[in-house]
Amino acid sequence: MTPLLQVKGLTKRYGARIGCTAVNFDLFPGEVMGIVGESGSGKSTLLNCLAGHLEADAGSVVFDTRAEGPRDLRAMSEPERRMLSRTDWAFVHQNPRDGLRMGVSAGGNVGERLMAVGARHYGGIRAQALDWLDRVEIDADRIDDRPTAFSGGMQQRLQIARNLVTGPRLVFMDEPTGGLDVSVQARLLDLLRGLVREMGLSAVIVTHDLAVVRLLAHRLMVMKSGQVVEAGLTDQVLDDPQHGYTQLLVSSVLQV
Amino acid sequence: MSDYNFAYLDEQTKRMIRRAILKALAVPGYQVPFASREMPMPYGWGTGGVQVSAACLVPEDRLKVIDQGADDTTNAVSIRRFFEKTAGVATTTKTTEATLIQTRHRIPEEPLTRDQILVYQVPIPEPLRFLEPRETETRKMHSLEEYGLVHVKLYEDIARHGQIATSYAYPVKVEGRYVMDPSPIPKFDNPKLESEAIQLFGAGREQRIYALPPYCHVVSLDFEDHPFVASKADHACDLCGSNSTYLDEVIVDDAGGRMFVCSDTDYCEGRRAAGHLGRLAAPLGQENAA
Numbered sequence: 315m316t317p318l319l320q321v322k323g324l325t326k327r328y329g330a331r332i333g334c335t336a337v338n339f340d341l342f343p344g345e346v347m348g349i350v351g352e353s354g355s356g357k358s359t360l361l362n363c364l365a366g367h368l369e370a371d372a373g374s375v376v377f378d379t380r381a382e383g384p385r386d387l388r389a390m391s392e393p394e395r396r397m398l399s400r401t402d403w404a405f406v407h408q409n410p411r412d413g414l415r416m417g418v419s420a421g422g423n424v425g426e427r428l429m430a431v432g433a434r435h436y437g438g439i440r441a442q443a444l445d446w447l448d449r450v451e452i453d454a455d456r457i458d459d460r461p462t463a464f465s466g467g468m469q470q471r472l473q474i475a476r477n478l479v480t481g482p483r484l485v486f487m488d489e490p491t492g493g494l495d496v497s498v499q500a501r502l503l504d505l506l507r508g509l510v511r512e513m514g515l516s517a518v519i520v521t522h523d524l525a526v527v528r529l530l531a532h533r534l535m536v537m538k539s540g541q542v543v544e545a546g547l548t549d550q551v552l553d554d555p556q557h558g559y560t561q562l563l564v565s566s567v568l569q570v
Numbered sequence: 571m572s573d574y575n576f577a578y579l580d581e582q583t584k585r586m587i588r589r590a591i592l593k594a595l596a597v598p599g600y601q602v603p604f605a606s607r608e609m610p611m612p613y614g615w616g617t618g619g620v621q622v623s624a625a626c627l628v629p630e631d632r633l634k635v636i637d638q639g640a641d642d643t644t645n646a647v648s649i650r651r652f653f654e655k656t657a658g659v660a661t662t663t664k665t666t667e668a669t670l671i672q673t674r675h676r677i678p679e680e681p682l683t684r685d686q687i688l689v690y691q692v693p694i695p696e697p698l699r700f701l702e703p704r705e706t707e708t709r710k711m712h713s714l715e716e717y718g719l720v721h722v723k724l725y726e727d728i729a730r731h732g733q734i735a736t737s738y739a740y741p742v743k744v745e746g747r748y749v750m751d752p753s754p755i756p757k758f759d760n761p762k763l764e765s766e767a768i769q770l771f772g773a774g775r776e777q778r779i780y781a782l783p784p785y786c787h788v789v790s791l792d793f794e795d796h797p798f799v800a801s802k803a804d805h806a807c808d809l810c811g812s813n814s815t816y817l818d819e820v821i822v823d824d825a826g827g828r829m830f831v832c833s834d835t836d837y838c839e840g841r842r843a844a845g846h847l848g849r850l851a852a853p854l855g856q857e858n859a860a
Contacts, residue, residue, distance in 0.1 A: 419730075421729055422722050422729065427718070429719075429721040434792075436725065436794075458729050
């Protein structure tokens with residue numbers, strides 16, 4: 315089976331400082347990979363390098379494209395990369411304001427990707443927007459409201475709908491539940507887990523919340539100071555941490 | 571004549587503008603940057619159009635200037651006088667007699683011919699400006715042909731108003747490539763963008779020139795189930811009776827009285843001179859009889 319994403323020796327430096335260094339992993343179709351670590355450990359840098367938002371300094375990221383098979387993203391032209399990020403990829407930001415157009419109605423937000431890939435039938439676009447609002451549990455009568463009128467949890471769900479409407483195969487998520495209260499988090503995680511199963515999505519989820527990876531991720535990478543210190547099956551890493559930092563991380567989770 | 575160089579601008583500046591115009595004609599719809607000069611009029615009064623006109627004028631030209639369809643409003647009168655003074659060219663108000671027409675917000679009703687040039691005054695040349703404020707990003711969107719956002723704007727119109735409510739500066743796609751802002755002409759005029767004449771667009775403050783060569787293919791963007799409509803007020807002209815022209819609504823008293831008149835004054839006068847009469851018109855020459 316061809317991995318959907320093959321990462322080899324990925325390195326990003328900010329001058330003399332290390333963003334992330336020598337990261338290797340394979341992501342297979344339908345697999346969810348979690349990346350945990352403290353603030354400043356290079357999780358978001360790694361994610362942004364994968365998604366093409368940042369230019370990596372060394373290494374390769376090979377994505378299994380629909381049309382031409384495995385291609386190195388760093389060797390791809392910008393139009394191709396942007397096309398990928400509109401169709402086959404999705405990026406869910408921590409703050410929905412970064413991922414949504416706040417001045418455009420919910421329907422327009424969901425429809426933007428469809429229109430970007432050439433949908434030109436208003437009724438069709440609207441029907442698909444309604445379908446997706448329903449799937450992320452937003453009432454149909456809110457379709458013409460702007461995201462500014464939505465609660466934080468609704469905004470995050472709208473962002474997910476907007477990203478998944480073109481049927482991507484790979485989703486990047488940067489702290490998807492950060493800044494939401496616990497009950498809303500639980501609902502969002504339920505929703506995400508359902509969508510990932512149903513659509514057979516692969517995902518890379520960056521978070522510092524171990525409960526999130528326990529629930530969503532099949533495999534886990536633990537990062538510290540730009541390096542991957544431990545990787546393995548999620549339950550294995552969390553139940554039997556080997557590296558000192560992982561042990562610290564697991565033991566510092568608050569118990570209720 | 572006068573102490574000015576012909577048509578006010580110095581020859582080097584005209585040369586620079588002509589190069590920009592040639593490039594704009596070679597890449598229809600692409601916004602060519604140019605080093606816009608200070609003109610003796612405020613921004614927003616047609617500094618871009620005036621510079622393009624100045625670069626195109628030759629002494630044999632006959633100039634017509636339109637402001638919102640009319641020849642006798644402030645902007646039109648002052649620009650016409652400007653070129654009478656600095657270039658000494660002949661001027662006219664007749665569309666058919668003019669060789670170079672500078673316009674603001676309208677395309678003449680009379681179809682243009684192959685030996686005419688139409689110069690538009692453009693306030694904001696970037697069709698994506700109100701959707702994406704970053705210039706770096708809009709340039710990238712143009713170069714990568716990422717125009718989904720224009721349709722988001724039209725989608726919002728339909729969602730909010732039940733139809734495409736954008737009525738002027740209606741975005742068009744030129745030769746299947748660049749999305750272009752046709753300057754704030756009413757969308758009624760959009761079909762006339764496909765013309766025999768050369769059409770040049772000058773934006774002075776924004777320092778951009780773009781162009782439509784003759785017979786250029788121009789498509790107004792729309793949805794399959796909400797097609798583009800070149801709309802106008804549903805009336806006939808009260809002066810000349812024409813059913814097919816773009817109309818201005820004029821309030822005539824404070825009791826709700828109103829009349830609709832052609833916005834293109836030259837076309838309207840031509841029809842009245844030919845004997846067409848609208849609902850409220852007296853025959854030409856007898857306006858003050860009563």
